[in-house]
Amino acid sequence: xxxxxxxxxxxxxxxxxxxxxVLLFVxxxxxxxxxxxxxxxxxxxxxxxxxxxxxQDIIEYxxxxxxxxxxxxxxxxxxxxxxxxxxxxxLFSSAWRDKQIQITNNSVVSVEPDGFRPSYDNLSSSKGxxxxxxTAFGGGATSDLNTISSVLNLKQSSINFRxxxxxxxxxxxxxxxxxxxxxxxxxxxxxxxxxxxxVNGWAIKCTDEExxxxxxxxxxxxxxxxxxxxxxxxxTNFSEVVRTYLPKTHRLAVKINQHxxxxxxxxxxxxxxxxxxxxxxxxxxxxxNQLRMVKISESYGANFYxxxxxxxxxxxxxxxxxxxxxxxxxxxxxxxxxxYTLYANTYNPLDDSEYDPRLLNYSEKYFSIILKSDYCKNxxxxxxxxxxxxxxxxxxxxxxxxxxxxxxxETLVDYLLENINIK
Numbered sequence: 001x002x003x004x005x006x007x008x009x010x011x012x013x014x015x016x017x018x019x020x021x022v023l024l025f026v027x028x029x030x031x032x033x034x035x036x037x038x039x040x041x042x043x044x045x046x047x048x049x050x051x052x053x054x055x056q057d058i059i060e061y062x063x064x065x066x067x068x069x070x071x072x073x074x075x076x077x078x079x080x081x082x083x084x085x086x087x088x089x090x091l092f093s094s095a096w097r098d099k100q101i102q103i104t105n106n107s108v109v110s111v112e113p114d115g116f117r118p119s120y121d122n123l124s125s126s127k128g129x130x131x132x133x134x135t136a137f138g139g140g141a142t143s144d145l146n147t148i149s150s151v152l153n154l155k156q157s158s159i160n161f162r163x164x165x166x167x168x169x170x171x172x173x174x175x176x177x178x179x180x181x182x183x184x185x186x187x188x189x190x191x192x193x194x195x196x197x198x199v200n201g202w203a204i205k206c207t208d209e210e211x212x213x214x215x216x217x218x219x220x221x222x223x224x225x226x227x228x229x230x231x232x233x234x235x236t237n238f239s240e241v242v243r244t245y246l247p248k249t250h251r252l253a254v255k256i257n258q259h260x261x262x263x264x265x266x267x268x269x270x271x272x273x274x275x276x277x278x279x280x281x282x283x284x285x286x287x288x289n290q291l292r293m294v295k296i297s298e299s300y301g302a303n304f305y306x307x308x309x310x311x312x313x314x315x316x317x318x319x320x321x322x323x324x325x326x327x328x329x330x331x332x333x334x335x336x337x338x339x340y341t342l343y344a345n346t347y348n349p350l351d352d353s354e355y356d357p358r359l360l361n362y363s364e365k366y367f368s369i370i371l372k373s374d375y376c377k378n379x380x381x382x383x384x385x386x387x388x389x390x391x392x393x394x395x396x397x398x399x400x401x402x403x404x405x406x407x408x409x410e411t412l413v414d415y416l417l418e419n420i421n422i423k
Contacts, residue, residue, distance in 0.1 A: 062108050062142055077108035078139055081167055084218065087115075089180060090173050091216055093166050108143055117163045119149040124160040128152075128188035128302075129181055131174040131293075135309050136165035136192040140403040148192065148404075151413045158422050159188055170196045171289035172214035178293050182300050188422065189297045191290065192307045192383075195402050198366045201282030206272035213285040274362060283369040294379060305420060307381045308371065310412065312401040313363040314384045315394050359401075381419050383412060 058076055084092035085100060095104040096115030105111065112118050117137060119130075130136050130149040138147030145154075149163040164177045174191055182189070203217040211219065290306050297304035371382055387397045390411065397408035404412060 077106050078167075080104040080106075081109060081111075081137075081139075084168065086222075089176055090166070090169070091219060091222070092168075109138070109141070110144060116166070117147060117149075118144050119147065119161060119163050120145050120151075120153045122153040122157045122160050124153075124157055125185065126159050126187050127183070127185040128159040128161040128190065129164050129178065129186055130161050130190050130192065131177055132165040132192040132309070133169045133196040134165075134167035135195075135402050135404060137163065137167050138165075138409075139167060140399040140405055141409060142406055146406045146409060148409055148413060151409055152416070155413055155417060156422055161188070161190075165192070168196060168216075170200045170214060170216060171286050171293075173216065175289050175293055175296075178296055182296065182302065184300060186297075186300055186302045188420070189293065189302050189304045190307055190416070190420070191293060191305070192309050193290075194286070194308045194367065194370065195311060195363075197286040198282060198363065201278075201285065202271055202274060202362065205274060205278050205282070213282055214289055271358075273358070276365070279362070279365045279369055283366055283373070286370065287373055287375045290379065291375060303420075304379060305381055306376070306379050307416065308367060308376075308384050309402060310386055310398065310404065310408065311363060311367070311384050312394055312398050313360045314367065315388055381416065383415060386411060386415050 062077055081094040081104060083094065083104075085095060085097070087093040087096060093115050095101045095111055098113070101111055101113070101115075110118065130152075136148060138144070138149075141147045144150060147163060149161040152159075152161045162181075164181045166173070166177075169177070171191070171193060174193060178189065197214070200217050201213045204211050204213055204215070207217065208220055211217070294304045367384055370376055371380065371384075376382075387394055387408070390397070397405055397411060399405055
């Protein structure tokens with residue numbers, strides 16, 4: 001008798017718990033308390049004011065027309081393209097499925113059904129390919145017509161270049177892109193590259209030396225999540241149901257999980273100190289991939305060029321991208337009678353963060369090895385510090401350490417046309 005009584009009490013409390021849980025979901029989703037609480041918190045930390053300033057800066061840079069087509073994913077036009085969707089060839093890519101493209105494209109930046117950014121068409125029957133990461137993709141360009149491939153096509157009509165670069169790609173992914181894209185009509189292949197291989201190789205050296213240096217370090221995250229692919233099962237779980245039908249509740253749960261229960265080991269972001277040999281290893285891997293691309297290009301009768309991309313860390317001109325924080329690494333120089341100092345920590349205005357203070361030193365070592373190599377004597381164009389001779393602040397040409405403003409793209413394209421014999 002007592003067991004039955006306690007069982008009924010247990011059932012009552014379980015039922016009451018579920019009723020309270022449903023009421024909590026309803027309150028969070030429909031009462032407005034979630035939005036109210038979030039607004040109060042954001043105002044208290046100055047978030048709304050900072051976001052408003054960021055929004056105004058974005059509209060000022062990308063133009064008023066963009067304000068009429070702001071992407072539902074993010075106010076910044078390029079942020080949706082930072083999403084790394086799993087891809088059947090490249091490990092990851094920006095949007096490539098129809099539904100992804102529909103919610104990603106905007107008036108500043110878009111991709112075509114093949115997942116690559118369109119370029120201005122100069123109607124030439126002779127073709128060319130631009131490879132690389134976010135700089136070659138056009139991260140920072142105010143429209144699809146202001147990317148490197150588009151400006152190249154606007155400034156000459158002999159070769160019609162197409163953009164085959166994606167944000168965050170390294171030379172291994174460039175190699176695959178070339179293999180999947182090149183054809184007999186291609187006469188020129190240009191790889192605007194270098195920086196991603198350094199950062200990627202650095203991360204691998206510090207996390208898993210069994211991984212090849214040209215594998216993307218994000219593979220470690222995929223491996224950790226999936227493990228044995230034959231034993232990996234997809235199924236609809238409670239979390240997916242909540243995310244679909246109770247999005248605010250799901251968002252709140254995610255925030256709580258991130259702050260209190262998240263497994264920090266799943267994020268592989270730590271950087272360690274590198275030895276001199278490490279730079280040679282990373283550079284050698286990069287050059288090997290470039291050589292493979294040379295051979296593939298030449299087999300199709302195309303000329304191949306490796307363009308070592310502009311890098312704020314390797315310039316010696318005034319820059320608002322510089323944060324004076326590391327007194328041990330400095331370069332002082334004279335410009336029109338004024339002394340300027342470049343420090344190791346350069347500021348990244350895209351996400352209000354500082355680059356790792358070792359990056360200046362590491363960039364100098366890594367790029368020096370590449371540029372002094374036998375490979376570069378034959379195939380490289382050094383564009384690392386092309387803005388030094390412009391007699392203007394570096395911030396006139398670069399958004400951050402590696403991404404170009406439209407004026408930077410114009411300068412780079414002029415430099416390429418001076419150094420590439422396009423017939």
